[in-house]
Amino acid sequence: MNILLQNATIVTLNDLDAILPRASLAIADDRIVAVGEIPRDFVADEVIDLAGKIVTPGLYNAHTHAAMVFARGYAEDMPLDRWFNEGIWKLESALTPEMVHWGVRLAMIEMIRGGVIGFADHYFYMDEVAQAVIESGMRANLAWAVFGHQEGELGVTIPGTVAFVKKYNGAADGRLRALFGPHSPYLCSDQFLARTAAVAVREGIGIHIHAAETAGQVQASLAEYDMTPIELLHDRGLFETHTIVAHAIHVNSVDIAILAQSDVNVVQCPSTHLRYAMGVTPVPQMLAEGVNVALGTDGAGSSAALNLWREMRLAVVTQRQALDDPEVMGGLTPLRMAARNGARALNFRDSGRLTPGYQADLIVIDADQAHYQPIHSVPAALIWNTGPADVRDVMVAGRWLMRNRQLLTLDEKAILAGFREALSDMMSRPLGQFKKYDVAE
Numbered sequence: 203m204n205i206l207l208q209n210a211t212i213v214t215l216n217d218l219d220a221i222l223p224r225a226s227l228a229i230a231d232d233r234i235v236a237v238g239e240i241p242r243d244f245v246a247d248e249v250i251d252l253a254g255k256i257v258t259p260g261l262y263n264a265h266t267h268a269a270m271v272f273a274r275g276y277a278e279d280m281p282l283d284r285w286f287n288e289g290i291w292k293l294e295s296a297l298t299p300e301m302v303h304w305g306v307r308l309a310m311i312e313m314i315r316g317g318v319i320g321f322a323d324h325y326f327y328m329d330e331v332a333q334a335v336i337e338s339g340m341r342a343n344l345a346w347a348v349f350g351h352q353e354g355e356l357g358v359t360i361p362g363t364v365a366f367v368k369k370y371n372g373a374a375d376g377r378l379r380a381l382f383g384p385h386s387p388y389l390c391s392d393q394f395l396a397r398t399a400a401v402a403v404r405e406g407i408g409i410h411i412h413a414a415e416t417a418g419q420v421q422a423s424l425a426e427y428d429m430t431p432i433e434l435l436h437d438r439g440l441f442e443t444h445t446i447v448a449h450a451i452h453v454n455s456v457d458i459a460i461l462a463q464s465d466v467n468v469v470q471c472p473s474t475h476l477r478y479a480m481g482v483t484p485v486p487q488m489l490a491e492g493v494n495v496a497l498g499t500d501g502a503g504s505s506a507a508l509n510l511w512r513e514m515r516l517a518v519v520t521q522r523q524a525l526d527d528p529e530v531m532g533g534l535t536p537l538r539m540a541a542r543n544g545a546r547a548l549n550f551r552d553s554g555r556l557t558p559g560y561q562a563d564l565i566v567i568d569a570d571q572a573h574y575q576p577i578h579s580v581p582a583a584l585i586w587n588t589g590p591a592d593v594r595d596v597m598v599a600g601r602w603l604m605r606n607r608q609l610l611t612l613d614e615k616a617i618l619a620g621f622r623e624a625l626s627d628m629m630s631r632p633l634g635q636f637k638k639y640d641v642a643e
């Protein structure tokens with residue numbers, strides 16, 4: 203199927219950051235074949251006029267626990283330790299595979315509607331998530347969250363994870379990647395981390411982990427190992443494969459050098475960082491030193507929404523306020539983090555920019571609305587004026603997942619009904635204590 207998009211403002215995120223006015227983009231099957239100048243011999247099966255619309259690469263939610271939409275608003279206005287111990291890790295003691303089945307589908311509705319084409323998920327019952335991704339047409343990285351305790355673990359063993367990875371890595375025409383998901387250096391033993399890294403490197407499997415979220419975690423790591431959490435992960439071998447580190451808020455210059463040299467992908471989740479007063483990551487320094495920094499929403503239990511547009515804005519204003527510098531993170535920087543850096547973090551190397559040879563992974567934004575006028579600056583219109591409701595169409599690998607706000611792969615009515623039933627079943631179960639967070643602040 204050949205598709206020609208015409209008359210659009212095209213934000214390429216290519217190496218020149220080119221923005222093309224009233225431009226065309228040609229798609230053949232799953233790939234972009236031309237942007238700007240269209241070859242005379244390109245014959246389109248469908249021509250779509252996009253006057254007044256902005257086309258950008260699709261967004262990546264590079265760290266989330268998608269099914270956790272069930273915890274939206276459940277544990278508000280409390281510090282991180284109480285959020286874990288009194289909120290989330292009580293609720294998750296009642297978690298069911300059905301809750302994940304419906305939760306991830308509900309999350310995908312919200313993400314597709316907001317222009318998110320792929321997500322790096324870190325959770326439980328990941329077979330359910332894999333099936334949902336296959337059905338939805340999205341891209342995803344899937345990691346079973348594991349703690350490495352010997353007994354009573356919800357989840358999978360290391361051999362079980364290898365089997366999960368082998369089953370799903372590269373599945374769904376390459377839209378799926380499967381990784382190891384050790385939770386964090388503050389919950390997993392360092393022996394378990396080292397074992398995970400050894401198997402990951404030997405089997406060529408990536409790793410998705412949380413680290414350095416609070417000053418207390420860094421203090422505890424220094425007290426136990428004489429190493430920061432980043433130094434510990436590096437020392438135990440976790441950076442010798444494709445690795446995503448969520449948060450990495452409390453890092454020093456040595457940590458940043460390690461992250462850059464090891465080609466680690468760092469994911470910032472500003473809503474969560476700000477709502478729980480976790481601190482400010484030195485993002486401009488990381489970017490300047492060559493760290494690939496992407497954006498994520500984290501789970502809706504901490505961020506409330508799976509809204510990358512909000513994360514982009516918060517990523518900017520956090521830095522400007524903290525650094526007393528209104529010039530940092532300007533222009534397309536936040537969009538580049540959400541799209542191009544996100545694609546790299548999720549290891550989709552031919553996604554995240556609109557350039558010939560890349561995957562046809564794009565979104566159409568309806569800028570022909572009052573709250574956009576006038577558009578003196580396309581980057582400013584995208585970063586400061588766009589919300590999920592402005593995303594009109596979403597395409598992944600040349601296939602429309604949403605057109606004119608109509609979802610084409612997910613049945614919203616059935617998903618809402620299934621979600622409500624699974625939630626009421628879960629909420630009627632007795633709550634225990636799933637885990638305990640005991641890092642002193």
Ligand SMILES: [Zn+2]
Nearest residue numbers: 412448500501
């Ligand atoms: Zn997280």
